[in-house]
Amino acid sequence: MSxxxxxxxxxxxxxxGANGIWIGEDIGAGQxxxxxxAAILLHSRRVRVGTGVVPISIHNITTIARSSLTLHEIGxxxxxxxxxxxxxxxxxxxxxxxxxxxxxxxxxxxxLRALWRGERxxxxxxxxxxxxxxxxxxxSISIPVFFGVRGPQMLDLAGRVSDGVILSGPFExxxxxxxxxxxxxxxxxxxxxxxxTVVWVPTIPTFKGINEKTAKRIVALVVADTPKPxxxxxxxxxxxxxxxxxxxxxxxxxxxxxxxxxxxxxxxSISGSKRYMVEQFEDLSSIGATEVVLSPPHxxxxxxxxxxxxxxxxxxxx
Amino acid sequence: xxxxVALNVVESVETTVANSVRLExxxxxxxxxxxxxxxxxxxPLAAAVAEMTNSCRIGIGLLSPDLYGPNHxxxxxxxxxxxxxxRFDVLIGPGDGPALERIGVDRGVGAAVVKRTLKAAxxxxxxxxxxxxxxxxxxxxxxxxxxxxxxxxxxVLLNYSDEEMIEWSLKKLKRNTQDFVIGVFPPTCLEPNPDxxxxxxxxxxxxxxxxxxxxxxxxxxxxxxSLRAGQRALRExxxxxxxxxxxxxxxxxxxxxxxxxxxxxxxxxxDLQRRGINLxxxxxxLCKEPSGIDQIIEARYLCGT
Numbered sequence: 001m002s003x004x005x006x007x008x009x010x011x012x013x014x015x016x017g018a019n020g021i022w023i024g025e026d027i028g029a030g031q032x033x034x035x036x037x038a039a040i041l042l043h044s045r046r047v048r049v050g051t052g053v054v055p056i057s058i059h060n061i062t063t064i065a066r067s068s069l070t071l072h073e074i075g076x077x078x079x080x081x082x083x084x085x086x087x088x089x090x091x092x093x094x095x096x097x098x099x100x101x102x103x104x105x106x107x108x109x110x111x112l113r114a115l116w117r118g119e120r121x122x123x124x125x126x127x128x129x130x131x132x133x134x135x136x137x138x139x140s141i142s143i144p145v146f147f148g149v150r151g152p153q154m155l156d157l158a159g160r161v162s163d164g165v166i167l168s169g170p171f172e173x174x175x176x177x178x179x180x181x182x183x184x185x186x187x188x189x190x191x192x193x194x195x196x197t198v199v200w201v202p203t204i205p206t207f208k209g210i211n212e213k214t215a216k217r218i219v220a221l222v223v224a225d226t227p228k229p230x231x232x233x234x235x236x237x238x239x240x241x242x243x244x245x246x247x248x249x250x251x252x253x254x255x256x257x258x259x260x261x262x263x264x265x266x267x268x269s270i271s272g273s274k275r276y277m278v279e280q281f282e283d284l285s286s287i288g289a290t291e292v293v294l295s296p297p298h299x300x301x302x303x304x305x306x307x308x309x310x311x312x313x314x315x316x317x318x
Numbered sequence: 319x320x321x322x323v324a325l326n327v328v329e330s331v332e333t334t335v336a337n338s339v340r341l342e343x344x345x346x347x348x349x350x351x352x353x354x355x356x357x358x359x360x361x362p363l364a365a366a367v368a369e370m371t372n373s374c375r376i377g378i379g380l381l382s383p384d385l386y387g388p389n390h391x392x393x394x395x396x397x398x399x400x401x402x403x404x405r406f407d408v409l410i411g412p413g414d415g416p417a418l419e420r421i422g423v424d425r426g427v428g429a430a431v432v433k434r435t436l437k438a439a440x441x442x443x444x445x446x447x448x449x450x451x452x453x454x455x456x457x458x459x460x461x462x463x464x465x466x467x468x469x470x471x472x473x474v475l476l477n478y479s480d481e482e483m484i485e486w487s488l489k490k491l492k493r494n495t496q497d498f499v500i501g502v503f504p505p506t507c508l509e510p511n512p513d514x515x516x517x518x519x520x521x522x523x524x525x526x527x528x529x530x531x532x533x534x535x536x537x538x539x540x541x542x543x544s545l546r547a548g549q550r551a552l553r554e555x556x557x558x559x560x561x562x563x564x565x566x567x568x569x570x571x572x573x574x575x576x577x578x579x580x581x582x583x584x585x586x587x588x589d590l591q592r593r594g595i596n597l598x599x600x601x602x603x604l605c606k607e608p609s610g611i612d613q614i615i616e617a618r619y620l621c622g623t
Binding site for chain 1: 328331361362364394402420423
């Protein structure tokens with residue numbers, strides 16, 4: 001996204017009626033997440049601004065801790081840190097092969113919180129090596145940590161230690177994921193309702209500007225990127241999904257789109273008419289989503305789409 | 319002479335932004351937002367400074383490619399320019415070796431560090447120029463390799479304040495364009511009645527710079543014995559404590575700092591200008607306390623250069 005686009009979103013989010021802005025990080029591509037988050041915090045006043053997500057595998061933990069402190073102060077407490085491991089393919093491309101990702105997420109979260117409490121930290125893990133590092137804080141700060149994770153073990157960990165989760169995937173998966181998180185929270189003697197559930201799925205406004213062909217192409221790409229543990233949790237025809245994945249890999253998303261039918265389209269995206277999309281948001285709310293992210297692709301009249309969709313959602317709530 | 323002031327050691331975002339606004343109003347041409355081992359990240363903080371200031375240049379760094387990687391540094395600069403305009407400079411250098419080691423960044427030693435940093439800095443320069451990102455790229459330099467290589471960039475920030483060291487650096491420099499900026503970036507403390515021996519903060523800052531000096535130039539300036547003893551003490555102690563600073567000795571430490579009264583500073587600046595220096599960035603501990611901001615503003619007014 002261009003700086004002009006993100007700046008427009010920052011400046012209009014509140015008047016549109018949005019509660020938050022979430023900023024994704026593509027490893028090695030796009031705008032710098034910390035600077036972009038700073039810009040959005042500076043150009044908005046009340047909305048929460050979160051990263052969704054910063055991959056812990058490619059940043060030194062002190063960089064994450066220091067950036068978060070800086071953003072926490074810039075936003076007067078409106079910043080939320082979303083962390084994840086990073087996409088498997090992206091990590092392979094940069095030569096990272098993490099052996100114990102769940103342990104790394106747990107330790108990173110524990111150590112970040114210790115640093116924000118002003119503690120001096122010494123730790124050694126697969127990703128982290130700290131020798132008496134401290135942020136030299138006079139007062140403890142509290143920054144909510146969201147997990148952008150997918151597999152069952154990670155979801156379980158999220159239920160035990162995170163302040164919130166950012167879920168992405170088919171509806172059926174999201175429902176099951178929320179169940180895993182709640183169970184883990186209860187086992188940990190936590191109140192599950194204290195864990196926020198942000199759902200971030202492709203929202204494809206076929207009612208305005210994007211035709212169904214494009215929607216199917218986008219979904220073909222999403223299917224191809226869906227990890228095996230997520231697919232395993234679905235009742236959608238696995239052979240159908242495998243065919244889409246293989247065709248995308250061999251001939252690209254346009255060819256893959258030929259095999260995306262309405263069942264797959266509905267499972268992997270929120271698309272259709274304005275009313276239908278809002279009904280799907282309501283369905284997500286009914287299964288436990290506390291926030292729904294209207295996600296890219298923002299093409300065509302994306303500003304008009306945002307305005308109409310949020311207005312419709314607000315009307316529906318009231 | 320372009321005046322710059324380095325901010326961001328342990329101060330809050332609010333304090334750094336307020337100081338930047340005051341410095342800009344006082345005619346300071348550039349504020350430099352330091353990075354690791356500073357506690358707050360330079361790039362998002364630079365965004366906050368840019369939002370509240372209008373015309374001053376904003377330097378970020380020193381950014382170490384060993385901590386961020388060249389691509390991440392490029393992303394940071396491009397995003398700042400895209401959102402806040404063509405006001406940014408970036409300082410690239412190897413960074414504080416012992417501090418980086420303590421957070422798991424193993425830099426190695428010797429010429430390999432310099433070569434790797436130069437390779438990364440060259441990639442950063444090439445990609446930023448290719449994408450028409452209008453920013454100045456400086457090398458932070460002390461040793462001969464970095465100083466000589468800096469001529470391919472927009473400028474150099476020398477970690478020297480001492481007359482002999484600056485002259486030596488200038489001889490090493492191969493300035494190839496008139497626009498090339500030669501800057502110095504000394505630890506600074508301005509006092510009405512300077513008493514170096516009893517000033518803990520300036521001695522510590524000077525010790526950090528002195529201990530980072532390339533061994534190949536120890537002899538050049540007669541620092542072999544004091545810095546060798548200092549490095550041995552640092553290895554034994556594990557941290558830059560008073561004992562290590564004492565071992566280095568005040569005579570050596572003084573050569574790595576600007577510690578003087580405001581009126582003496584005016585003469586110092588004139589001297590730098592005569593030597594061909596066209597940027598001075600006053601470094602920590604100057605602005606750790608509000609009085610440091612008052613003093614540099616007073617100096618800017620009095621010196622008038």
